[in-house]
Amino acid sequence: MEIKKKVDVIVVGGGIAGVSAAIRAHNNGLKVFLACKGLVGKSGASPFAGILGGYRPPGGYASPQYDWFNMLVRQKTHWLGDQDYMKSLAEYTSSQYLQDLEDIGVYIRRKTNGSLLTNIGPSLITIAPKWGLSSMVVMEYLKSEMIKRRIDFTEETYVTSVLTRDGQVAGAILLNILTGEIYSVQAKAVFMATGLANRLCKRSTGTREQTANGIAMAYRLGIPVQGLEMQWFHTNDIARPKCWQRLHMFPNQIPGTAEVGWLRNSDGEVFFTQNQFPNCIPPYFMQCRQLIKEVYKGKARKDGGYYQDYRHVEPDVLEEHAYQLYPLKKLGINPTKQLIELGMSWHMTFGGIRTNNKLETEIKGLYAIGGVSGTYCPGINAAIHDSIYIERLGVFEDIKTSNLLNPVRADIDKEERQLLKLLRTEPRQGLLPERIKVKIRQIMWDYMSYNKNETGMVKALEELNEVKNRFVPQMRLDSNTRLYNWDWVDAIDIEDMLIACEISIEQSRFRKESRGPHYREDYPFVDNENWIVNVVAKKINGDMKVYKEPITLKYAFPEEPMKEDILSCLW
Amino acid sequence: MSRFAYYPGCSPKSSTTESDQSMRALAKELSMELIELESVACCGSRELRISNPRLSLILNARTLALAEKDNLDILTICNTCQLNLQEDNLKLRGDNGLLKEVNEILSKNNLSYRGTVKVFHLVWVLNHYWAVEALKKKVKHSLGGLKVAPFYGCHLLRPYQVLKMDDPYHPVSLKKIFEAVGGEYVDFKASSKCCGFHVLMTNETLATRMSGIFIKEAMSQGAECMVTPCPLCHVALDAYQGEAEKEIGEKLNMPIFHLQQLIGLALGLSEKDLGLSKHFVSTKGIISRIIS
């Protein structure tokens, strides 16, 4: 297998974090090569992050709780985030962030008088230029900035492993999905930017190819992974059709208004509106808590039986702004007159690859940026911020002065052999990898969809083991063609999915409390005395070890040591 | 449904006079009274829609207002005229502010449009208001299974959201008519594709290659002749057929009829009245088959 290119940095992932990093690295004089498993700007979370937060009106935020630092510390990360990182992120979000977007050409919707169109406070959202479409447009302009600079990038290319030598990055192995060619690229550094919307559950918001590859690659290299128990669920994704399970009925205030959608249970009772709980910015955790209570009462299910209600909203407003509601016409649903049935979906993983304060892992030259890193506060803002952050901390200079190492030939050969081993059509009684993925996602849906408990999680591990030991060894493809063989991609994904699922479960078991999006029926309280820690999983001598890593609180401190029941939280 | 304000457009008055001629003959036969709108301006074609869409809208509003003054709906025999008039008609009806603004300008001509006029192409009149049975009864010379390929012409069918008259992918509005007069409808993929007329003057190569390829496709499905309801398509398919043959390097010899000519023949109208000698590609062979 040939080494096709020699570059300074390989960016793995073509979403907001990856493309921003590629541009910034290029601007700093580095030779960049970006590889995206799907399509740049159209895979991962890129198509779906539909609104822009962070707008700080000239007079300042309406009240201190909407101050970004506070919101990140207390609500989004529930005390787990690194406070220096969050200070930087908050500062960026409330000052430069929206301006950076506008500078590259993102059109943030104006009112007729030319001022920004926002909702009617107190936490202000802008749209670019439609409600539900914003991140796609951000990506369109980011991608064109990459084209403008002639940065080398490729799509539908699967980075399957990072090559290292003596604890430092040497390059990566890539699979061209269109042709089936496997090749390697030599590099001084790798930016892992594979994102966070992984399809590990029967209902998930991720796009087809998102299967936690970045997390798994890091884990296999012995890098710790933290916080996968902090798994965010959406409540507001449409119930059917199946392939629209990522279509999100946003609960936030609607542009130009103070209105929000209302969640109704199967008896028609309203059980959540963001306006009811003004402290919950963002509203997503609260929605899960409110929904699960309805599920317990038998007035909703996790995959249906509850509804989004927009009937009280001006039809013109919805027609003009609500991009995500246009598909409803195809189903014959009029949101101004009818309810929209919803289901929960496995959404963003807040945790991820553990790094130091420079976003660098234990492998020199291997960085984790954007949603794949374990910062607990991902978002469009964070994805862009991360490359500015590492620039400020001298990462690009570090890369410039480091050496380009030769990958270990044996590693390249081993990876190629392992990939080719999966390209088999025997034994005939074996299952197609797609069918095994269905099993894995079903297990996660059954036991890990928001309300977790020890019994369920142990069962989940047993069933995953059965998949690993019984079905995976017999797994085979329908055809061993090299041309666009997505079954082959599926087969390669399975090990990564199993790793990420196992880490999620073990970390959820280990954290014997509830916090943020992590809810345990058997440990429903929030324990700020003992559990403001990172729960970390690391491969040590071939086994998964789960342990705590301390967190040092620096600027903000929790007022309450304990909270009885997370379901009674008002945010 | 028998009196219309008749808007022939530019081509039937010059480059396809047989189209206007045969329409009048057919109208007489079907007891349709056509009152030609004399002082009307161009519908905008494509050119004015690009260079000055506002002017085009105003001129079409004037046309609509003139028809409305006589309490008549408009009948056209040109696809593009139909599309433009209908598109602007809907724009004016759907936007009170715009209507007011345009009427303010029309007042210079002592005109005002209220939005009551309907715009019909002959095809819609035949399909929706003339029972196909009534047409059948008037047939004197059945086409006797003549294989007729339809060339609908883009602007008869698209954009669907404006016209809403027939499915642009699987159109059938000409099928009933052909069969009513004894023809065999030849379905082919390019029946609702483009003749290239609107780039004829600026890119004859493209237009003639397009029409040549699509005529060839009709031939490959066994068509003996083609029928189009649009005079612009007729120019492209008939007058420029020689150029198309040169462009694609093959002989076509495909007679092209205007819709009203084919129907007229079946109803027993004369060659002379239908202007059939004016074509580039001779229709004599087909005519003798039908008459005999």
Place this chain on the structure above:
Amino acid sequence: METVKAKIFRFDPGVDERPRYENYEVPYEKDMRILDVLIAIGEDLGKGIAHRWYCGVKRCGACSAMVNGKPVVVCWEPAEERMVIEPLPNFPIIRDLVIDRTGYDKVVSSFRKFLVRKEKPTKFPEDITHEEMIHVYNLVQCTECLLCVSVCPDVDIGYKEFAGPMALTQLAKHALDPRDGLDRTEEMIGLGVHNCVSCYACVDICPSEINPLEKAIYPLRSKLLKTKKGPEAKHLASFEEMVKKEGMITPAKLFLKDKGIAALLKLPFALKMGIRGKIPTKLGAEVPQIEEIRDLINYSERENV
């Protein structure tokens, strides 16, 4: 509907001599999309059909295919009881339903598919109105799904001097952006914007209802006209002039106006037209009451100033 029966195009150029069609049947579920059927064939029947999809909600533009003779975005359209599913026409096939898009990629790399601002904004939010951004507001919804390219007659006949509605929409996104500082005249001409035949096929098929013809291509042509450059500048100007002067178009006169001396090349053709009475003796007759029409035009233009 209990089940869906799909007849699907199968072809592996590395292995098969020629394409074949295979039949599959899956149970129907309420509101099922065509994509759900394709996924079910894999997940439930264990058959590995090569098909491309990423987002499942008509945003990535990757999953388009021909279904029952019409190009559609398969995650967008409902499953029908009987379907024939084939790859989009006019593209080389990689395998089964997966087409090679590199031809389109080449076309879009022939122009500057990015914004170059006239000037960096000096404040946030910058001074821009929604009205000024109305084109961009519409055109950013283009997902590059290739449906318009699949129905374009120019593309159908393999005419290379027209880049297609999708490429032109992508150009228009920047060319019609008031913040763009580049002169895109050569790009517009290079992409053959004047070679659009105005058939509206792209308008009908666009699943995002962008209207590439009237909201990208025509505004580009209008913008190009203002520079007086390009193959149709003279023609468009002559047309408008004739309408303003005479009210109605006489095609033969327009032809002469456009071509000038070059019209002589078409003399044999003109003679044939003349013999058949297709050239009026009075070239260019003003319509009755032309003064009224001229009054109207003058008045409306004064208004506009």
